[in-house]
Amino acid sequence: MPVKETYWEPHIELMSRKEMQFLQLKRMKHVLKYVYDRVPFYKKRFDEGKVKPSDLRRLEDLRKFPFTTKDDLRQHGVPYGILAVPRARLINFQMSSGTTGRATIYPYTRRDIELWANVMARQLVCCGVRPGDIMVNCYGYHLFTGGPGTHLGAQRLGVAVIPWGAQRTEALVEALRERRATVIAGTPSFLYHVTEVMKGVDPERDFDLRVALCGAEPWTPAMRARLNERFALRSRGGGARDYYGTSEMIGPGAGSECFVEQGIHFWTDHFYLEVVDRETGEPLPPGEEGELVFTHLSREAAPLIRFRQGDVTKVLDDGCECGRVFPRIAAIKGRADDMIIYKGAKFYPSQIEAVLLKFPEAAQEYQIVVDKTGATPLVTVRVETDRADEGLEDRVRSAFLNELLVRPEVEFVKQGDLPRFEGKAKRVVVKQ
Numbered sequence: 001m002p003v004k005e006t007y008w009e010p011h012i013e014l015m016s017r018k019e020m021q022f023l024q025l026k027r028m029k030h031v032l033k034y035v036y037d038r039v040p041f042y043k044k045r046f047d048e049g050k051v052k053p054s055d056l057r058r059l060e061d062l063r064k065f066p067f068t069t070k071d072d073l074r075q076h077g078v079p080y081g082i083l084a085v086p087r088a089r090l091i092n093f094q095m096s097s098g099t100t101g102r103a104t105i106y107p108y109t110r111r112d113i114e115l116w117a118n119v120m121a122r123q124l125v126c127c128g129v130r131p132g133d134i135m136v137n138c139y140g141y142h143l144f145t146g147g148p149g150t151h152l153g154a155q156r157l158g159v160a161v162i163p164w165g166a167q168r169t170e171a172l173v174e175a176l177r178e179r180r181a182t183v184i185a186g187t188p189s190f191l192y193h194v195t196e197v198m199k200g201v202d203p204e205r206d207f208d209l210r211v212a213l214c215g216a217e218p219w220t221p222a223m224r225a226r227l228n229e230r231f232a233l234r235s236r237g238g239g240a241r242d243y244y245g246t247s248e249m250i251g252p253g254a255g256s257e258c259f260v261e262q263g264i265h266f267w268t269d270h271f272y273l274e275v276v277d278r279e280t281g282e283p284l285p286p287g288e289e290g291e292l293v294f295t296h297l298s299r300e301a302a303p304l305i306r307f308r309q310g311d312v313t314k315v316l317d318d319g320c321e322c323g324r325v326f327p328r329i330a331a332i333k334g335r336a337d338d339m340i341i342y343k344g345a346k347f348y349p350s351q352i353e354a355v356l357l358k359f360p361e362a363a364q365e366y367q368i369v370v371d372k373t374g375a376t377p378l379v380t381v382r383v384e385t386d387r388a389d390e391g392l393e394d395r396v397r398s399a400f401l402n403e404l405l406v407r408p409e410v411e412f413v414k415q416g417d418l419p420r421f422e423g424k425a426k427r428v429v430v431k432q
């Protein structure tokens with residue numbers, strides 16, 4: 001472990017696994033009783049499943065308790081239908097970006113906001129941000145969680161934040177230069193867009209950027225390489241790092257990569273982690289890919305029990321060079337619902353992106369159109385480029401075949417023709 005590595009809460013982050021399990025069990029017993037006593041939805045659910053909070057003696061007993069799904073939340077009316085505190089105790093609301101289905105609103109008490117600031121500060125330190133840094137925050141500032149969560153954590157840590165949002169890209173390049181920003185936070189697609197407009201900038205001479213905080217959507221190793229290179233992050237000992245959390249969890253603040261950059265440490269002292277088989281719901285061992293399920297161990301306003309997040313990942317449970325006790329999960333491939341099935345092959349939009357990034361002349365912005373109006377579905381990848389030569393379409397299609405075992409259609413469009421996104425990029429269009 002490099003001596004320079006530091007921790008926000010070393011007494012927790014460097015615990016032994018046994019100590020962590022002890023802490024989790026104590027919190028889990030508390031939260032099950034807390035929701036059973038206060039939230040009619042959970043009392044009914046547990047009663048129907050014939051389980052009581054006192055049935056939990058070991059952590060593994062959690063699997064006896066029922067899942068909570070997105071449909072449950074919609075049907076029972078988030079935010080008030082699952083509230084565990086009087087409404088007057090709420091001090092904040094945020095919204096999910098509605099990646100799948102209608103957007104939902106989540107409530108926070110003062111203690112939840114404290115928790116959010118703290119887990120975000122932990123996350124920033126884990127990514128390599130330090131007090132005294134200057135951050136340009138390009139996550140959106142409104143009901144979405146990315147902007148406010150990152151802002152809270154940065155201020156808690158002692159980082160000066162420039163609350164920019166995902167807009168005015170050319171002025172942003174100037175701000176990076178003039179304010180000598182050391183950290184940039186935003187969706188990978190937006191940060192990529194920034195690298196597109198910074199013509200004539202020498203990132204080693206004109207910028208001081210060291211860390212890019214990338215979250216809210218799946219991204220690829222090729223995208224990481226490109227951001228590292230175009231912002232010259234490696235020359236200052238940093239890098240582009242993955243950053244995780246969903247609005248159901250708390251917003252960003254559920255975990256992040258460390259300097260090792262091999263998977264996301266998940267903050268399991270606050271968000272108990274399971275990965276389950278999507279069909280059977282059975283918990284899977286480390287190394288097996290399934291759906292991420294979490295249980296809030298310390299939220300106050302509306303804790304969720306065994307919430308099926310829908311994100312596809314696996315646990316990489318083999319310790320980490322940084323010494324943190326928290327297990328790592330593999331980079332999120334996408335929502336289980338985002339998976340595209342085409343001519344028998346299954347793939348995620350992030351895999352399309354990985355292929356396109358191998359083509360510097362075609363990797364600008366893309367959109368996947370799934371046309372289900374005909375007899376058989378047709379998948380077309382629309383790619384922005386101003387440099388399409390005659391053989392490009394064939395080369396891209398063969399690369400798809402190599403990677404995805406199937407060859408979607410390719411259509412080239414002019415640069416700037418596809419939509420840009422302020423929050424999470426919506427790259428799949430389904431025609432029914």
Ligand SMILES: [Zn+2]
Binds near residue numbers: 320
């Ligand atoms: Zn680590």
